[in-house]
Each structure stands twice: as structure tokens, then as C-alpha cells.
Amino acid sequence: MEHIQYPNESAEYRAARNALLDDEIALRAQIEAVAAKRRALPPGGEVPEDYVFEWIGKTSMPEKVRMSELFGPHDTLILYSFMYGPERELPCPGCTHLLDGIEGAARHIGERAALHIVAKSPIARLAAWAHERGWEHLSLLSTAGNSYDADYFGDTSKFSKGMRTQHRVPDGDNWDETIFNVFRKKNGAIRHFWGSEMSFAPPASNQHHRAGDLADPLWGLLDMTPEGRGDFFPKVNYD
Structure with a gap:
């Protein structure tokens, strides 16, 4: 296929690049096909309760907020489970770098859907971390005192025996996990729409x-890049 050419590139490079471009176009189509299947999912299970979270509200003081209130003017709610429970000295570096990137997108996503970040630590600790990290557009909520994490796999407590074995979770031990969950509100009912189950x-x-x-x-x-990801994994801080 005809396409652009960069200065001084060889015919060998252009042939290989065009073949790769064909694959990239096919991948684009596959990504859209998967997204279409996601949008076409039948209704998920109704949320078992109107979970109560804690957040820093407009008064700059901790306030209680129900899940049904998190939607704001939207019908769709995205919750991301952030691995920063009270037992962790520092939050998960994988979650942290992801949220560093989502921080920029958060100012835009609110035009289409509600987005909140949930974690097990007390809200004051989460707010302090967001301030230290420079997160100005992310909304953080504490799940301390509710069962949201257990019910929607923000932790390992409701893993089946097979999943515990697969993920090397010892009996009697549990920890927080990373997962996106999307919910939809329709006719007063809140239903689960999709979760990033590939995590498990x-x-x-x-x-x-x-x-x-x-x-x-x-x-x-x-x-x-030529090097790709390699064995790199992000850190919370680079000293």
C-alpha cells in the first residue's frame, strides 16, 4: 500500500514497516471489535447494597457518600481499586504510575462518565498522598468500613479456592488488588457493567x-521504542 516515507530509509525498511502497518490496522479493528462486544454485554448483576464511602467533600472535611451519589449527572460510574491499604507503607507502584497518567485524563472523563479511585486506607491518608503526588483531578474515596472491595474483587477475600491457588494467596491471608469496575444506573437500579477481569x-x-x-x-x-518494555517496572519514587 502507498504510504509516507522518511528521509533516507531503505526499501527493506519501508517494506517491513508497511507490513507492520497492516498488522497495526488489524489490531485497531480488533480493539474496536472487542469494545463493541463490551458495549453489547447484557445487564450485569444488581449491586447488593448502596455502599457508603468516605471522601473529602466540598467542605474540605471527610464526608460520607453513597455509591448512588457518585454517578453525579451521569448514568455510568468507573471505580478503580487502588492498592493502598493501611498495611502498606507506600502504595503499589504499578497502581501509582497508572494513576499518574489517568490524572491528566480525569479532567476530561467527567464529561462522559463519573470516575473515582477507591482504596482501603483512611480518607485522610489518601488525601495526603494525592496532595503529595500532585493529583488535582482524581477523586479518591476510602472503602474502610464497607464491603465493596470484597464484593468487586478489590481484594482477595472472596477468591475461590482455585483462584487462591492460581494467584498464590495463602489460606488465612488476603491483600488488596487492582481492578477497574464499571457500573450503570438505570431506572433507579445500579448494575455492574464490566470489570477488568484479565487482572486475574x-x-x-x-x-x-x-x-x-x-x-x-x-x-x-x-x-x-526499540527496547520495548524489557524488564522495567515503575517505582513510586526515583532517587
Whole structure:
């Protein structure tokens, strides 16, 4: 196919690049086909309760807020489970770098859907971390005291025995997990729409699960480079 050419490139490079472009176009079509199947999912299960979260409200003081209130003017709610429970000295570096990227998108997503970040730590601790990190557009909520994480796999407490074995969760032990969950409100009822369940699918050999890659600019940028991702994994801080 006819396409652009860069200065001084060889015929060998252009032939290989055009073949790769065919694959990239096919991948684009596959991504859209998967998104269409996602949009066509039948109604998910009704949320078992109107969970109560804690957040820093307009008064700059901790306030209680119900899940039904988080939608704001929208019918769609995205909740991301952030691995920063009270037992962690620092939050998960994978979650943190992802939220660094989503921080920029958060000012735009609110035009189409509600987005909130949930974690098990007390709200004051979450607010302090957001301030330290420079997150000005992300809305953080504390799940301390409710069962949202357990019910929607923001932790391992309701993993089946098989999942506990697969993910090496010892009996009697649990920890927080990363997952996106999307909810829809219609006719007064809130139903689960979709979750990033690939977080818990067996990963390909020598790969991270990649469940949140489509929302993660870091990995997309590294995939453009000659070195690729390699064995790099982000840190909370680089000293």
C-alpha cells in the first residue's frame, strides 16, 4: 500500500514497516471489535447494597457518600481499586504510575462518565498522598468500613479456592488488588457493567497481566521504542 516515507530509509525498511502497518490496522479493528462486544454485554448483576464511602467533600472535611451519589449527572460510574491499604507503607507502584497518567485524563472523563479511585486506607491518608503526588483531578474515596472491595474483587477475600491457588494467596491471608469496575444506573437500579477481569486471568509467559494497558500511557509509549518494555517496572519514587 502507498504510504509516507522518511528521509533516507531503505526499501527493506519501508517494506517491513508497511507490513507492520497492516498488522497495526488489524489490531485497531480488533480493539474496536472487542469494545463493541463490551458495549453489547447484557445487564450485569444488581449491586447488593448502596455502599457508603468516605471522601473529602466540598467542605474540605471527610464526608460520607453513597455509591448512588457518585454517578453525579451521569448514568455510568468507573471505580478503580487502588492498592493502598493501611498495611502498606507506600502504595503499589504499578497502581501509582497508572494513576499518574489517568490524572491528566480525569479532567476530561467527567464529561462522559463519573470516575473515582477507591482504596482501603483512611480518607485522610489518601488525601495526603494525592496532595503529595500532585493529583488535582482524581477523586479518591476510602472503602474502610464497607464491603465493596470484597464484593468487586478489590481484594482477595472472596477468591475461590482455585483462584487462591492460581494467584498464590495463602489460606488465612488476603491483600488488596487492582481492578477497574464499571457500573450503570438505570431506572433507579445500579448494575455492574464490566470489570477488568484479565487482572486475574493467567498471564502469558514473562508478561504482566496487562489488564489496564488501554488506560495506561506508559506502556503504550514504551511499546513504541526499540527496547520495548524489557524488564522495567515503575517505582513510586526515583532517587
